Amino acid sequence: xxxxxxxxxxFEEFFNSLKKWGKVYAPVKKGNIYSFQHVxxxxxxxxxxxxxxxxxxxxxxxPKDEMLRLKxxxxxxxxxxxxxxxxxxxxxxxxxxxxxxxxxxxxPVDPYYKKRRENxxxxxxxxxxxxxxxxxxxxxxxxxxxxxxxxxxxxxxxLVRVGSVKGHEIAWENEELFEELTEEDMRNFREFEExxxxxxxxxxxxxxxxxxxxxxxxxxxxxxYEKICLGCGNCNMVCPTCRCYEVCDxxxxxxxxxxxxxxxxxxxxxxxxxxxxxxxxxxRLDRFRHRYYCKSYFDPSAGFNCVGCGRCDEFCPAKIEHVxxxxxxxEGLQ
Amino acid sequence: xxxxxxxxxxxxxxxxxxxxxLFTLRFVxxxxxxxxxxxxxxxxxxxxxxxxxFPISLCSTPTREGYFQLCVRRVGRMTxxxxxxxxxxIVGIRGPxxxxxxxxxxxxxxxxxxxxxxxxxxxxSVLWYALDTGKYEKIYLFYGTKAYEDxxxxxxxxxLLKHGEDMNCHVKxxxxxxxxxxxxxxxxxxxxxxxxxxxxxxxxxxxDVENTYALICGPPVMYKYVIKELLDRKLSPGRIYMTLERRxxxxxGKCGHCIVGTSTSIKYVCKDxxxxxxxxxxxxxxxx
Numbered sequence: 280x281x282x283x284x285x286x287x288x289x290f291e292e293f294f295n296s297l298k299k300w301g302k303v304y305a306p307v308k309k310g311n312i313y314s315f316q317h318v319x320x321x322x323x324x325x326x327x328x329x330x331x332x333x334x335x336x337x338x339x340x341x342p343k344d345e346m347l348r349l350k351x352x353x354x355x356x357x358x359x360x361x362x363x364x365x366x367x368x369x370x371x372x373x374x375x376x377x378x379x380x381x382x383x384x385x386x387p388v389d390p391y392y393k394k395r396r397e398n399x400x401x402x403x404x405x406x407x408x409x410x411x412x413x414x415x416x417x418x419x420x421x422x423x424x425x426x427x428x429x430x431x432x433x434x435x436x437x438l439v440r441v442g443s444v445k446g447h448e449i450a451w452e453n454e455e456l457f458e459e460l461t462e463e464d465m466r467n468f469r470e471f472e473e474x475x476x477x478x479x480x481x482x483x484x485x486x487x488x489x490x491x492x493x494x495x496x497x498x499x500x501x502x503x504y505e506k507i508c509l510g511c512g513n514c515n516m517v518c519p520t521c522r523c524y525e526v527c528d529x530x531x532x533x534x535x536x537x538x539x540x541x542x543x544x545x546x547x548x549x550x551x552x553x554x555x556x557x558x559x560x561x562x563r564l565d566r567f568r569h570r571y572y573c574k575s576y577f578d579p580s581a582g583f584n585c586v587g588c589g590r591c592d593e594f595c596p597a598k599i600e601h602v603x604x605x606x607x608x609x610e611g612l613q
Numbered sequence: 614x615x616x617x618x619x620x621x622x623x624x625x626x627x628x629x630x631x632x633x634x635l636f637t638l639r640f641v642x643x644x645x646x647x648x649x650x651x652x653x654x655x656x657x658x659x660x661x662x663x664x665x666x667f668p669i670s671l672c673s674t675p676t677r678e679g680y681f682q683l684c685v686r687r688v689g690r691m692t693x694x695x696x697x698x699x700x701x702x703i704v705g706i707r708g709p710x711x712x713x714x715x716x717x718x719x720x721x722x723x724x725x726x727x728x729x730x731x732x733x734x735x736x737x738s739v740l741w742y743a744l745d746t747g748k749y750e751k752i753y754l755f756y757g758t759k760a761y762e763d764x765x766x767x768x769x770x771x772x773l774l775k776h777g778e779d780m781n782c783h784v785k786x787x788x789x790x791x792x793x794x795x796x797x798x799x800x801x802x803x804x805x806x807x808x809x810x811x812x813x814x815x816x817x818x819x820x821d822v823e824n825t826y827a828l829i830c831g832p833p834v835m836y837k838y839v840i841k842e843l844l845d846r847k848l849s850p851g852r853i854y855m856t857l858e859r860r861x862x863x864x865x866g867k868c869g870h871c872i873v874g875t876s877t878s879i880k881y882v883c884k885d886x887x888x889x890x891x892x893x894x895x896x897x898x899x900x901x
Binding site for chain 2: 390
C-alpha cells in the first residue's frame with residue numbers, strides 16, 4: 280500500500296478535485312442525525328460524525344429501486360447510474376459493503392449493484408468510537424481493502440492510504456497536493472490509533488459465538504426480548520449488511536409500469552409468508568431470533584454478518600442492545 | 614440480464630381441479646427454447662407483466678423437449694390472474710433455478726416418491742423422467758390427497774394404477790374425504806387406494822434400503838411424519854431427498870426471503886435447494 284500525507288491547507292483543493300470523478304456525497308449533520316448527502320464544499324462535511332442513520336448501502340441497494348420499466352409490453356432495463364464519490368466512509372461501513380459485495384457480486388451477479396459499485400469511489404475516513412461502537416471486537420475497526428483512499432486524521436492534515444488503482448489515479452493526478460510522510464506523522468498516526476483502540480466501551484464476546492447461539496435456540500432470553508421488541512424493522516433498515524428486498528410492479532400510467540424493489544425486513548410478518556397463507560416464521564419470537572442468527576452467521580470467507588457499527592442499538596426505539604442480547608443468551612447457557 | 618425474463622407462449626391450458634390448472638408453455642424465441650435445459654425439481658420464476666413475479670416448480674420432464682409445464686394453484690393475486698390466461702397468451706419466464714434432484718446419482722436404484730397435495734407437481738417431473746429413461750429399478754409413488762376431486766393429474770395417476778406394474782411403477786393413493794368416486798376407486802384398486810394419510814401407504818412395504826432413494830414433497834406438516842416412516846425402515850438420511858417451499862422472490866440468493874438456518878449454517882432455499890437431504894435438515898435448523 281502507498282502512504283502519503285495530505286496537509287490540511289491542501290484539503291480543499293483535494294476535495295474539489297474529487298468532483299471530476301463524480302458527485303461527491305459526504306456525511307452531513309441534519310438535526311441530531313448524520314446522513315450521506317451531496318456536498319459542494321468541505322465546510323458542509325461533518326468530519327467528526329460517528330455514524331449516519333442509513334449506511335452507504337443506500338447508494339448501491341437503494342431503499343426503493345427501479346429495476347425494469349414496461350414499455351409497449353416489453354421490459355426495458357432502467358438506467359440512471361451516475362458516478363459518485365463517497366467521502367468519509369468509516370471502516371465498519373467499508374466492511375459492510377464488502378459483505379454486500381459477497382452477496383450481490385456472487386454468481387449470478389446483480390447487474391444494478393455491480394454497475395453502481397463500478398461507478399463509485401470510496402474514500403474512507405478515520406473515526407473515534409462512541410458508546411454504541413463494537414467494531415473492534417469483530418475485527419472491522421480497520422479496513423485493509425475495499426476503499427480507494429483512506430484518510431487518517433493527523434494534527435495538521437491527513438495520512439492517506441491508497442487502496443486501489445483508482446485511488447492511485449486520484450493521487451497521481453493530484454501529486455502536487457501530497458507530501459511524503461515524516462517520522463512525526465507516523466508517530467501521530469500510531470498515537471491516534473492507540474487512543475482509538477482504547478476508546479471502545481462495548482465489547483462483543485465472539486468466541487464460539489455461532490456455536491453458542493446454535494445451542495441457545497430455546498433460550499428464554501429470546502422470549503424476554505420478544506416482548507420488548509416492537510417489531511418495527513428499524514434495525515434492518517439501518518444495518519449496513521441487511522439486504523432483504525421485496526419486489527413489486529407499479530403502474531405509472533395506463534401504458535407504463537415499473538418493477539421496483541424496496542427494502543424488506545425480516546421483522547415483518549410477510550417476510551416468511553408463502554402463497555396459501557403458511558408462514559415459516561409466524562411469531563415475533565421466530566423473527567427476532569432469526570435476525571440474531573442471520574447477523575451472527577460466520578462465513579469463513581467474509582466473517583460475521585455484523586460489523587459492529589452500533590446503528591441497530593442507536594436507532595432501536597425499544598432500546599434493545601445487540602451485544603447485551605448476545606451476552607445474556609451466552610450467560611443463560613452457563 | 615439476471616432479472617430479465619423471456620417470452621413464453623401458452624400452448625395449452627388444462628383444468629386439473631377446481632383450483633389447479635396445468636399450463637403448457639414454449640419460449641417464443643427458438644434459440645431460448647433450445648437452450649432451456651432443466652432438471653426435475655428445479656423451478657422457474659413466472660413474470661406476469663405489471664402484476665409481479667412468482668416462483669413455481671416445473672412439473673414436466675426434461676426428457677420431453679420443446680415445451681415445459683407448470684401446475685398453478687389459484688391462491689393469490691398473481692395466480693388468480695394466471696388462471697385467466699388462455700392459449701396463445703404470453704408470460705415471462707426466467708430460470709431454471711435451484712439444484713433439482715440428483716437423477717443421475719440415483720440411476721439403478723428404487724425411487725420412493727412421496728407426494729402430498731400440490732407436492733405432486735415437482736414429483737411428477739421425477740416420475741416421468743424415471744419412466745421415460747427407464748434407468749431406475751423400481752418406482753413407488755405414494756400420493757396423499759384430500760379428496761378424489763383434488764387428485765392432481767388424475768388421468769395419469771389412474772392410468773398408472775391400472776398399468777403401472779408393467780412399467781415397474783407402483784402407485785398408492787390415500788384420500789381423506791370419503792366421496793362416492795373415492796369409494797369406487799378404492800373398490801377397484803384396494804389395497805393400493807385407501808382412506809387415510811400418506812404415511813398409511815407405507816404399511817406393509819419394505820424397501821431394499823441399500824438401493825433406495827426417497828423423494829418427498831408436500832405441505833410442511835408432512836415431512837416430519839414421512840421422514841419418521843423412512844427412518845423406521847432404516848433408510849439413510851443421505852438417501853432421503855425433500856424439496857421445500859419458501860417465499861422466493863428473486864430465485865438467485867439475493868433477496869433473503871428464503872434464508873433458513875442458524876448462526877452455524879445458513880442456507881438459501883432458492884440457491885442451495887430447494888432439494889435438500891435429511892442430513893441438511895439435521896444440520897440446518899428450520900429447514901423442515
